[in-house]
Amino acid sequence: MSTPTMGRQMASEMAEQPDVLRQLAERFAAITQDVRSVAGRNPRGVAFLARGSSDNAALLGRYAVELYSGLPTCLVAPSVMTTYGRTPSGFAGWLLVALSQSGRTPEIVTLAHQFRQAGAGVVAVTNEASSELADVADFTIALNAGVERAVPATKTVTSQMLAALAIASGLSSDGLTPAQASEMPDAVAALLADTTGVREIGDSIARHDRLAVVGRAVCYPAALESALKLQETTGIMAQGFSSADFRHGPIAVCGPDSPAVLLAGSGPADSGTRDLAVELKARHAPVFTIGTGPSVDAAWRALGNPAEAILATVRGQQLAHALAAARGVDPDAPAGLNKVTLTH
Amino acid sequence: MSTPTMGRQMASEMAEQPDVLRQLAERFAAITQDVRSVAGRNPRGVAFLARGSSDNAALLGRYAVELYSGLPTCLVAPSVMTTYGRTPSGFAGWLLVALSQSGRTPEIVTLAHQFRQAGAGVVAVTNEASSELADVADFTIALNAGVERAVPATKTVTSQMLAALAIASGLSSDGLTPAQASEMPDAVAALLADTTGVREIGDSIARHDRLAVVGRAVCYPAALESALKLQETTGIMAQGFSSADFRHGPIAVCGPDSPAVLLAGSGPADSGTRDLAVELKARHAPVFTIGTGPSVDAAWRALGNPAEAILATVRGQQLAHALAAARGVDPDAPAGLNKVTLTH
Numbered sequence: 001m002s003t004p005t006m007g008r009q010m011a012s013e014m015a016e017q018p019d020v021l022r023q024l025a026e027r028f029a030a031i032t033q034d035v036r037s038v039a040g041r042n043p044r045g046v047a048f049l050a051r052g053s054s055d056n057a058a059l060l061g062r063y064a065v066e067l068y069s070g071l072p073t074c075l076v077a078p079s080v081m082t083t084y085g086r087t088p089s090g091f092a093g094w095l096l097v098a099l100s101q102s103g104r105t106p107e108i109v110t111l112a113h114q115f116r117q118a119g120a121g122v123v124a125v126t127n128e129a130s131s132e133l134a135d136v137a138d139f140t141i142a143l144n145a146g147v148e149r150a151v152p153a154t155k156t157v158t159s160q161m162l163a164a165l166a167i168a169s170g171l172s173s174d175g176l177t178p179a180q181a182s183e184m185p186d187a188v189a190a191l192l193a194d195t196t197g198v199r200e201i202g203d204s205i206a207r208h209d210r211l212a213v214v215g216r217a218v219c220y221p222a223a224l225e226s227a228l229k230l231q232e233t234t235g236i237m238a239q240g241f242s243s244a245d246f247r248h249g250p251i252a253v254c255g256p257d258s259p260a261v262l263l264a265g266s267g268p269a270d271s272g273t274r275d276l277a278v279e280l281k282a283r284h285a286p287v288f289t290i291g292t293g294p295s296v297d298a299a300w301r302a303l304g305n306p307a308e309a310i311l312a313t314v315r316g317q318q319l320a321h322a323l324a325a326a327r328g329v330d331p332d333a334p335a336g337l338n339k340v341t342l343t344h
Numbered sequence: 345m346s347t348p349t350m351g352r353q354m355a356s357e358m359a360e361q362p363d364v365l366r367q368l369a370e371r372f373a374a375i376t377q378d379v380r381s382v383a384g385r386n387p388r389g390v391a392f393l394a395r396g397s398s399d400n401a402a403l404l405g406r407y408a409v410e411l412y413s414g415l416p417t418c419l420v421a422p423s424v425m426t427t428y429g430r431t432p433s434g435f436a437g438w439l440l441v442a443l444s445q446s447g448r449t450p451e452i453v454t455l456a457h458q459f460r461q462a463g464a465g466v467v468a469v470t471n472e473a474s475s476e477l478a479d480v481a482d483f484t485i486a487l488n489a490g491v492e493r494a495v496p497a498t499k500t501v502t503s504q505m506l507a508a509l510a511i512a513s514g515l516s517s518d519g520l521t522p523a524q525a526s527e528m529p530d531a532v533a534a535l536l537a538d539t540t541g542v543r544e545i546g547d548s549i550a551r552h553d554r555l556a557v558v559g560r561a562v563c564y565p566a567a568l569e570s571a572l573k574l575q576e577t578t579g580i581m582a583q584g585f586s587s588a589d590f591r592h593g594p595i596a597v598c599g600p601d602s603p604a605v606l607l608a609g610s611g612p613a614d615s616g617t618r619d620l621a622v623e624l625k626a627r628h629a630p631v632f633t634i635g636t637g638p639s640v641d642a643a644w645r646a647l648g649n650p651a652e653a654i655l656a657t658v659r660g661q662q663l664a665h666a667l668a669a670a671r672g673v674d675p676d677a678p679a680g681l682n683k684v685t686l687t688h
Contacts, residue, residue: 044388045416045434052589066424070433072389074418079561079588080410083613089414090389151593209601210554210581217423232593237554237602239583244423245396249495249576252678257553258581269427334596 007321009332010150010233014317015192020145020155021162021310022185028166029178031141035095035170038121038138043171044093045072047120049111053153054099054160056225057125060309061097061164063218067306068172081114082107092119097167100124101148101156103131112136125163127156141166150332152232154317157225158188161310176307183303184310190298191314195322198315201288202322205259208286211236212253212260213316214276216243217269218306226263226316233320233331243273251279259286261319263312266291267305290315351665353676354494354577358661359536364489364499365506365654366529372510373522375485379439379514382465382482387515388437389416391464393455397497398443398504400569401469404653405441405508407562411650412516425458426451436463441511444468445492445500447475456480469507471500485510494676496576498661501569502532505654520651527647528654534642535658539666542659545632546666549603552630555580556597556604557660558620560587561613562650563635570607570660577664577675587617595623603630605663607656611649634659 039046046065048058058075065073076096081088088111096115100108103126113136116122124137127145134140143159162184169175205211211230215223223240230238241250243262254260260280264270270291280287291300291312300308324331383390390409392402402419409417420440425432432455440459444452447470457480460466468481471489478484487503506528513519549555555574559567567584574582585594587606598604604624608614614635624631635644635656644652668675 042434047416052592055589063421063424066421067428067430070425070430072391072416072418072432072434072438074416077407077410077561079564079586079613080407081414083561083611083616084411085612086411086414088416090386090416094416212581217421217427220423228593231597235596235599237556237581237583237597239581242423245399248396249572252579253575253581255579267427268429269423272427 006330007324007332010152010321013148013150014154017155017158018185018189020159021188023144024159024162025181025184028181031166032170034139035167038123039095039171043095046095047074047076048097049076049108050099051078051105053157053225053228054101056221057157057160057164058099059221060161060306061168064165064168064306068168068175078107078111081111087114088118091115094120096120096122098122098124098133099160100133101127101153103128103133109133109136123167125160151334152229152331158310158313165307180304184307187303187311188314191311195318198318199322202319202326204286205323206326208257208259209236210258211238212241213238214241214243214246214260214273215263216273217267218309219263219265219312222309222312222316223263225313229316229320230323232334233324234327234329243276254280254283254285256284262289264289264291265305265308265312266300350674351668351676354496354665357492357494358498361499361502362529362533364503365532367488368503368506369525369528372525375510376514378483379511382467383439383515387439390439391418391420392441393420393452394443395422395449397501397569397572398445400565401501401504401508402443403565404505404650405512408509408512408650412512412519422451422455425455431458432462435459438464440464440466442466442468442477443504444477445471445497447472447477453477453480467511469504495678496573496675502654502657509651524648528651531647531655532658535655539662542662543666546663546670548630549667550670552601552603553580554602555582556585557582558585558587558590558604558617559607560617561611562653563607563609563656566653566656566660567607569657573660573664574667576678577668578671578673587620598624598627598629600628606633608633608635609649609652609656610644
């Protein structure tokens with residue numbers, strides 16, 4: 001079973017998140033200004049380009065753009081563009097946000113270059129300020145998250161999420177303020193200090209091999225990211241669902257041997273997620289709601305939605321770490337997985 | 345265990361697909377012209393609006409737009425817009441494609457109206473030509489698929505997919521031709537007549553409770569749709585993955601008790617999907633590749649990618665039906681699921 005060193009790297013990197021987020025929050029106002037200077041007064045839309053965990057940060061960014069500004073926004077499908085040899089067109093006046101922890105995922109670098117040639121302004125979000133991706137961009141948001149050694153990305157994901165919120169906030173007067181962003185590090189620290197609940201959930205889920213992770217609106221990217229962390233660290237078949245879709249079909253996968261974790265914050269979409277507990281109990285599925293405990297709710301309420309998605313993501317990391325411990329597997333280096341995405 | 349009437353409704357509706365697709369293929373050229381007249385010569389982008397199975401058809405449409413024209417294209421997140429009370433802006437000159445089998449999913453109707461007010465041309469794709477959604481649209485593509493009674497949507501999904509390809513083809517000179525579209529009904533009929541392979545796969549998977557369904561590029565929407573069908577009909581925790589992402593993390597969920605189905609056509613992204621079989625076998629995971637048998641390949645090759653996604657979707661339906669039979673559950677009316685999505 002588990003040894004004391006198992007998961008130490010992941011835990012240590014998770015614990016760095018308040019500091020990583022703090023130095024990024026201090027640059028929040030500057031980033032919004034840089035975004036405005038690249039995007040201009042009336043950008044035609046905002047495209048996000050990413051893969052894997054970064055793709056979940058991109059999805060949050062895309063939701064934030066919709067929420068804050070209502071502008072056209074999309075996730076680019078790298079597979080479609082690169083494997084078919086298509087180049088983007090019609091993106092003049094757009095802002096492209098390219099997210100890559102390493103800054104060297106080849107298809108991200110190649111496509112970012114093509115978007116720039118198509119007339120889009122390019123912002124790079126990366127942990128490597130002197131990478132190929134940074135070379136292509138009009139400006140780079142360096143995450144300054146330090147080296148990430150554990151295979152499951154944690155601090156680079158939450159910092160990408162905060163960077164994405166800064167970008168979306170730069171394009172609207174309704175976005176997150178620098179003052180709100182500055183509350184994030186302490187809120188994350190409070191969550192990290194409170195592990196009793198997630199450990200109990202981890203122990204309850206440990207004997208199961210499948211799990212639904214459900215959230216809606218801004219908690220949906222957190223649900224996808226949490227499911228990915230759980231897959232990588234424990235091999236459990238965790239699957240992220242939007243609560244709206246879940247109710248009308250996929251809920252059929254839940255039952256006595258298939259628990260569900262509901263990620264619900266304080267936003268207008270979250271009550272619908274909480275309501276699923278009734279239907280899940282009718283199916284005799286073990287249900288765990290994350291976001292209803294008093295200490296979590298306090299942190300939740302301190303931040304405007306969609307910043308809550310970052311907190312929900314931290315909860316998912318904790319759950320993945322706790323579940324790995326309960327199952328006696330090492331989350332730092334899951335068998336057969338590599339750190340850097342080199343998909344061409 | 346299973347009785348002779350189980351799944352008869354779903355099978356009957358699946359069998360109607362060649363006829364449904366034929367009458368739609370006969371309107372293919374007319375649809376492309378209607379699209380051009382609504383979208384104008386230079387649309388700024390194409391947004392898709394849908395939920396559930398329709399969302400998978402929308403994803404294929406979105407990929408086809410990227411492939412055929414490279415234009416900006418996105419899936420709108422209905423949750424984000426409606427629950428937060430945001431209205432779209434910056435969509436003047438866009439084409440909105442709203443897909444709803446019933447034509448009366450409230451949030452789809454409401455948002456379609458808002459997009460129209462924001463200056464977008466609106467195309468409705470629905471099985472109900474005199475629905476609220478049709479009232480909002482500039483023009484409506486009626487699927488004319490007949491009543492669909494089984495809970496798992498089949499004929500309405502493949503016809504939505506063909507309609508989405510027609511729309512994307514109307515916006516580019518590189519799209520599917522009416523002649524290619526006219527080959528679709530026979531190709532689907534050939535697949536439907538060939539069930540030995542999928543039944544064998546269904547029998548092999550039947551004792552497992554979790555399954556990865558993997559595809560890339562245009563086979564990715566088919567993988568998501570197949571996973572959804574499998575969830576709804578059998579309660580198996582089937583999860584759709586993009587092969588590019590799968591390799592770098594989620595592959596950890598596969599092993600001796602967690603098989604994988606690889607959906608691979610003849611496109612440039614599909615060899616990478618097939619290559620996954622090696623890594624999956626190293627993990628001792630049962631692997632089944634759909635799309636390599638001679639009869640399938642013949643149909644595959646007759647059509648240009650991304651039309652293959654429709655064939656891959658039919659294969660997923662067959663697998664769901666076969667797996668339900670092997671597990672002795674009735675796919676026509678899964679416990680606790682309703683047909684119409686009424687999410688507000």
